[in-house]
Amino acid sequence: MTLNKFKYCLFILSFYFAPAQVNDVFIDSLIKNEDVKFFQNLEYGDGKRNKLDLLIPKSKTKTPLVIFLHGGGYKGGNKESSYKKNNIARVKRILGNKIAFASINYSYLNNNDGLLSSLNDAKLALQFLKYNHSNYNLNRDKVIIWGVSSGANSVLWLGLSDDMAENDSENRVLRESTRVRGIIAINGAHSFNSENWKKMINMPDNMFDFMIKRFLKYPGIDVDKWLVNYKLEKYQQSIDYFNFMDSSDPALFIGNYGDIAPKTISSFNHHPLHAKYLKQRADSLSIVNYVFAPELGIKSKEVNDIVNFILNQVSD
16 A cells, blocks of 8 residues: 555544444344343443343353454443344354353443553453353363454454463452463454554554544543553553464454445454464464455455354364
């Protein structure tokens, strides 16, 4: 992408931003199923948004688990988005294969620690479900994490981090391993590191700042303070999952379907180049990966379906 073309895209970005919305909810067909137990709004932490839904299929043996994180730019969205019309068939297939399904809410971005509250909520929800595996008939060694948009960034951060179990913690939940069997990231970014983003399309500092400021139009956010904190080296190191990647990481299913010339901030965040960069890094580290970026001609032939990926990763 040329610099002039990118300037034009940024101009367009200043007028558009549409966070993920939920129009139709189709969960009734799931919770009325006698072979599925539904636990709604389980509290996994002390925060206002520390709640999750859990659907458990009837099974004589412990079930694998899929955990879903919604999108919304860390400023909106909710766990009910996993029950949208275009996703409910996948959830039914998951449950039909004797795999439990959880969908979580998490904290939005804030002035104090930026994205860390959101990311640590994903970690806590995973550990909560693993800790309570006996209560819900779950196999805590067979967990897949699946996220869309901002949720995709969270599952990449969670799944690509080294094990974050706090073995000496007084809180037994926090002692649980954060290792998972697989990561599904749909329309996520390849990195949280500002330098990595700028290198992706040769973006000058001032343009990056402009883009972020437009994105941070959110009640209660001090944009200038947030931007300064975001660029601190310690903060960048704590959130940059691209640099966390190593050969011990679980299998990846990556899909990015944004436009080559993005028309919105959202589609820029979903740009297919993010998938390309993740694939290149995964390939270099011999991490199993199935990647889809149709606009760049990247399409996995081995596995082309989210549910099939899940089944492959949880099978013995």
